Amino acid sequence: xxxxxxxxxxxxxxxxxxxxxxxxxxxxxxxxxxxxxxxxxxxxxxxxxxxxxxxxxxxxxxxxxxxxxxxxxxxxxxxxxxxxxxxxxxxxxxxxxxxxxxxxxxxxxxxxxxxxxxxxxxxxxxxxxxxxxxxxxxxxxxxxxxxxxxxxxxxxxxxxxxxxxxxxxxxxxxxxxxxxxxxxxxxxxxxxxxxxxxxxxxxxxxxxxxxxxxxxxxxxxxxxxxxxxxxxxxxxxxxxxxxxxxxxxxxxxxxxxxxxxxxxxxxxxxxxxxxxxxxxxxxxxxxxxxxxxxxxxxxxxxxxxxxxxxxxxxxxxxxxxxxxxxxxxxxxxxxxxxxxxxxxxxxxxxxxxxxxxxxxxxxxxxxxxxxxxxxxxxxxxxxxxxxxxxxxxxxxxxxxxxxxxxxxxxxxxxxxxxxxxxxxxxxxxxxxxxxxxxxxxxxxxxxxxxxxxxxxxxxxxxxxxxxxxxxxxxxxxxxxxxxxxxxxxxxxxxxxxxxxxxxxxxxxxxxxxxxxxxxxxxxxxxxxxxxxxxxxxxxxxxxxxxxxxxxxxxxxxxxxxxxxxxxxxxxxxxxxxxxxxxxxxxxxxxxxxxxxxxxxxxxxxxxxxxxxxxxxxxxxxxxxxxxxxxxxxxxxxxxxxxxxxxxxxxxxxxxxxxxxxxxxxxxxxxxxxxxxxxxxxxxxxxxxxxxxxxxxxxxxxxxxxxxxxxxxxxxxxxxxxxxxxxxxxxxxxxxxxxxxxxx
Amino acid sequence: xxxxxxxxxxxxxxxxxxxxxxxxxxxxxxxxxxxxxxxxxxxxxxxxxxxxxxxxxxxxxxxxxxxxxxxxxxxxxxxxxxxxxxxxxxxxxxxxxxxxxxxxxxxxxxxxxxxxxxxxxxxxxxxxxxxxxxxxxxxxxxxxxxxxxxxxxxxxxxxxxxxxxxxxxxxxxxxxxxxxxxxxxxxxxxxxxxxxxxxxxxxxxxxxxxxxxxxxxxxxx
Numbered sequence: 001x002x003x004x005x006x007x008x009x010x011x012x013x014x015x016x017x018x019x020x021x022x023x024x025x026x027x028x029x030x031x032x033x034x035x036x037x038x039x040x041x042x043x044x045x046x047x048x049x050x051x052x053x054x055x056x057x058x059x060x061x062x063x064x065x066x067x068x069x070x071x072x073x074x075x076x077x078x079x080x081x082x083x084x085x086x087x088x089x090x091x092x093x094x095x096x097x098x099x100x101x102x103x104x105x106x107x108x109x110x111x112x113x114x115x116x117x118x119x120x121x122x123x124x125x126x127x128x129x130x131x132x133x134x135x136x137x138x139x140x141x142x143x144x145x146x147x148x149x150x151x152x153x154x155x156x157x158x159x160x161x162x163x164x165x166x167x168x169x170x171x172x173x174x175x176x177x178x179x180x181x182x183x184x185x186x187x188x189x190x191x192x193x194x195x196x197x198x199x200x201x202x203x204x205x206x207x208x209x210x211x212x213x214x215x216x217x218x219x220x221x222x223x224x225x226x227x228x229x230x231x232x233x234x235x236x237x238x239x240x241x242x243x244x245x246x247x248x249x250x251x252x253x254x255x256x257x258x259x260x261x262x263x264x265x266x267x268x269x270x271x272x273x274x275x276x277x278x279x280x281x282x283x284x285x286x287x288x289x290x291x292x293x294x295x296x297x298x299x300x301x302x303x304x305x306x307x308x309x310x311x312x313x314x315x316x317x318x319x320x321x322x323x324x325x326x327x328x329x330x331x332x333x334x335x336x337x338x339x340x341x342x343x344x345x346x347x348x349x350x351x352x353x354x355x356x357x358x359x360x361x362x363x364x365x366x367x368x369x370x371x372x373x374x375x376x377x378x379x380x381x382x383x384x385x386x387x388x389x390x391x392x393x394x395x396x397x398x399x400x401x402x403x404x405x406x407x408x409x410x411x412x413x414x415x416x417x418x419x420x421x422x423x424x425x426x427x428x429x430x431x432x433x434x435x436x437x438x439x440x441x442x443x444x445x446x447x448x449x450x451x452x453x454x455x456x457x458x459x460x461x462x463x464x465x466x467x468x469x470x471x472x473x474x475x476x477x478x479x480x481x482x483x484x485x486x487x488x489x490x491x492x493x494x495x496x497x498x499x500x501x502x503x504x505x506x507x508x509x510x511x512x513x514x515x516x517x518x519x520x521x522x523x524x525x526x527x528x529x530x531x532x533x534x535x536x537x538x539x540x541x542x543x544x545x546x547x548x549x550x551x552x553x554x555x556x557x558x559x560x561x562x563x564x565x566x567x568x569x570x571x572x573x574x575x576x577x578x579x580x581x582x583x584x585x586x587x588x589x590x591x592x593x594x595x596x597x598x599x600x601x602x603x604x605x606x607x608x609x610x611x612x613x614x615x616x617x618x619x620x621x622x623x624x625x626x627x628x629x630x631x632x633x634x635x636x637x638x639x640x641x642x643x644x645x646x647x648x649x650x651x652x653x654x655x656x657x658x659x660x661x662x663x664x665x666x667x668x669x670x671x672x673x674x675x676x677x678x679x680x681x682x683x684x685x686x687x688x689x690x691x692x693x694x695x696x697x698x699x700x701x702x703x704x705x706x707x708x709x710x711x712x713x714x715x716x717x718x719x720x721x722x723x724x725x726x727x728x729x730x731x732x733x734x735x736x737x738x739x740x741x742x743x
Numbered sequence: 744x745x746x747x748x749x750x751x752x753x754x755x756x757x758x759x760x761x762x763x764x765x766x767x768x769x770x771x772x773x774x775x776x777x778x779x780x781x782x783x784x785x786x787x788x789x790x791x792x793x794x795x796x797x798x799x800x801x802x803x804x805x806x807x808x809x810x811x812x813x814x815x816x817x818x819x820x821x822x823x824x825x826x827x828x829x830x831x832x833x834x835x836x837x838x839x840x841x842x843x844x845x846x847x848x849x850x851x852x853x854x855x856x857x858x859x860x861x862x863x864x865x866x867x868x869x870x871x872x873x874x875x876x877x878x879x880x881x882x883x884x885x886x887x888x889x890x891x892x893x894x895x896x897x898x899x900x901x902x903x904x905x906x907x908x909x910x911x912x913x914x915x916x917x918x919x920x921x922x923x924x925x926x927x928x929x930x931x932x933x934x935x936x937x938x939x940x941x942x943x944x945x946x947x948x949x950x951x952x953x954x955x956x957x958x959x960x961x962x963x964x
Binding site: 260350443444576 | 757851937944
């Protein structure tokens with residue numbers, strides 16, 4: 001191996017040498033930020049230090065534009081169940097005296113546009129390591145995907161690449177994919193959204209922290225070698241807007257190796273169980289820099305790292321590159337000296353490369369050496385916790401009044417409701433996602449009780465039947481019309497989807513996808529959405545356990561629809577009594593719980609029939625939502641299915657097709673409104689005739705509307721005033737869309 | 744019943760659990776050990792052994808434990824290869840043919856009806872020829888391929904154990920889902936019987952029959 005002959009910029013040179021013109025703007029730093037770095041250090045930063053500040057103070061890592069708003073989540077009433085929350089790698093919720101569950105959703109939007117397969121794959125890999133870093137065994141993944149219009153020439157490349165990437169990584173890692181969503185809208189042309197969720201389970205006493213504490217403890221880097229992939233991923237790629245010319249930053253996308261992640265997972269879990277780990281952190285965005293600065297800052301002590309010890313793929317890498325690389329499948333463990341040999345042996349047994357790269361010191365400084373020279377000497381908290389915080393200007397978008405003044409309720413309504421129903425249920429946003437979900441393993445690990453096309457994923461955690469349900473929901477159209485209400489609609493939909501299974505919602509995670517925070521209109525949307533979500537969580541009594549913000553989802557001046565993706569975790573006392581979404585038995589009563597209003601603005605019908613987006617989204621009545629959640633959780637149904645995008649048309653279609661059991665029904669009120677309104681707070685249930693009276697009494701007790709729709713059975717969906725549709729015809733419409741587009 | 748864990752095995756613990764449901768004890772076997780720990784049958788589980796780099800199962804066949812498996816199979820020990828395990832058995836030449844990339848080029852996960860065509864193997868004696876059972880398929884490389892002479896011989900000798908019923912998920916030649924060796928103690932199949940043992944978390948319970956079959960297999964008696 002030849003020794004590189006790079007002249008390295010040292011701390012000594014920075015302190016004593018001549019001034020340099022440093023390229024901070026190329027690294028994404030503003031001049032006042034650069035000035036602050038100089039104030040912190042009392043000198044100019046070295047080349048390495050400048051790289052580290054640039055990535056740690058990037059929007060992606062520092063949350064500098066969002067932090068002032070996200071505080072509202074931290075201010076929500078605490079839940080006794082929450083063992084770890086915002087600021088940790090992922091939130092942790094106690095589910096029994098012994099067990100806890102950790103879950104989080106994260107975006108990998110920009111990389112997935114540049115290189116769809118690897119971008120999506122490493123999005124899954126990154127969130128899985130976050131869950132692993134909490135001490136949990138990852139047990140399931142979910143994905144929320146948004147793409148440009150189905151007719152856009154680039155959509156096929158992105159859909160096929162992203163779906164193959166999510167599947168390729170999750171399938172090889174042995175994690176069931178238990179649900180998610182896929183949607184298409186021209187606002188995502190050039191800015192697809194790939195949000196990946198992972199859920200893990202741990203014995204409560206195995207909860208890990210990302211702290212480098214205990215002077216003399218050793219710092220072990222394990223997993224993949226460090227290469228030149230992903231350099232500048234968080235700063236240059238994820239924290240800037242794409243140009244009209246499209247992305248050129250291909251090398252800023254990481255390359256994933258799920259096999260490496262699998263053995264890193266097994267080695268990590270074995271080290272936890274043997275009690276070898278004092279602190280643990282995954283290497284994700286901002287790579288080694290983030291891991292060492294965050295663990296050192298959290299430990300409140302110092303750390304000295306010898307960069308030469310980091311195993312490299314390319315020996316010619318410069319020190320700043322080693323510090324910035326986002327090579328995947330790497331973890332950092334803090335291990336007491338007497339346990340180092342055993343930790344290294346566990347890694348060796350799994351075939352995982354592990355190397356001691358440093359130790360915890362009492363200096364309060366983060367020091368990095370390379371070739372015997374000190375190249376970094378900074379207070380770790382200045383990187384990890386004390387980045388800039390901005391109160392960005394907010395301005396309600398000028399176009400919003402015009403748009404709200406153009407409601408979809410005024411659009412011409414179809415004469416042929418049968419044809420309209422078939423057209424809506426075939427729409428790419430509400431059609432069967434089986435083309436996607438059949439590319440994901442949903443069986444591995446033997447814990448999947450419900451997965452797509454059910455409303456929520458439901459996992460069995462123990463033999464007694466304890467389980468958790470999880471759903472991931474978003475709606476960019478609603479939030480475009482009203483970001484405050486849009487965020488709340490995503491929240492209540494996810495909560496309903498969990499509750500229809502019989503689970504009790506207990507925690508919320510979120511992924512907030514927006515345009516550029518430097519645009520006051522986007523920042524207003526963001527502030528409204530956060531306020532809406534926080535108010536909604538307060539109204540439902542749910543804590544926010546963590547989340548992720550993705551800004552700069554825009555091309556030129558055109559931002560995506562503001563897209564709040566909400567994940568709700570539910571606790572199920574006995575998964576054996578879960579309620580499925582589809583009809584199970586012929587001859588049972590079908591009822592609609594909740595009230596239907598003339599609410600079509602932002603609806604799937606308005607979009608698919610008229611390409612119309614205007615008016616105000618459906619109202620959220622939290623008293624009614626809470627009452628519905630209560631009734632759903634009590635159970636007693638043969639099936640229960642949420643009503644959301646596409647309205648009752650989609651709900652009844654899915655309920656019939658699940659087990660090929662038809663339905664004869666009379667729609668209450670105006671049949672058009674009944675079919676396509678997207679009023680919130682509704683669910684369709686089926687149950688034996690002799691249980692109807694009791695359900696009606698329960699609904700009356702909590703003050704929620706209930707109406708009889710009809711009866712299950714037969715081989716058609718027969719709706720009075722609409723027509724009779726054979727299930728085969730319905731299936732062809734509902735299931736044919738995605739295969740025809742992308743198969 | 745031994746269940747081998749290679750680095751990258753994914754369904755290994757699921758097979759151990761399924762074996763338990765069938766009334767036997769699942770014994771974890773480690774890829775790097777030259778030791779079958781005295782088990783009466785061996786299952787090679789699904790997954791992506793060694794990342795499936797090079798070719799599915801191509802590296803796993805050289806694992807130390809495989810020397811013992813090949814030797815024991817020669818003595819008549821019942822061996823079942825599921826999915827990646829089937830690929831390993833083909834690579835190890837315990838079974839003929841190979842598994843190629845699915846014809847549709849996509850990974851496919853779905854509940855698959857299977858026609859039982861041989862109920863005389865160590866792993867299918869509890870089934871009846873002509874029965875249709877359901878087990879999930881979940882693979883990207885499950886298209887069974889062999890030359891025509893081999894296919895003719897497999898069919899002629901009754902060594903096609905399972906055939907895909909309904910639609911063929913991967914373009915497998917002659918709809919072959921699973922085959923056995925001449926003696927019938929070694930069976931490989933792409934579908935996952937271990938995920939069809941507990942209806943709550945799997946596709947029904949038809950798969951239990953494979954694990955219960957081997958408990959009464961002559962080799963064990």
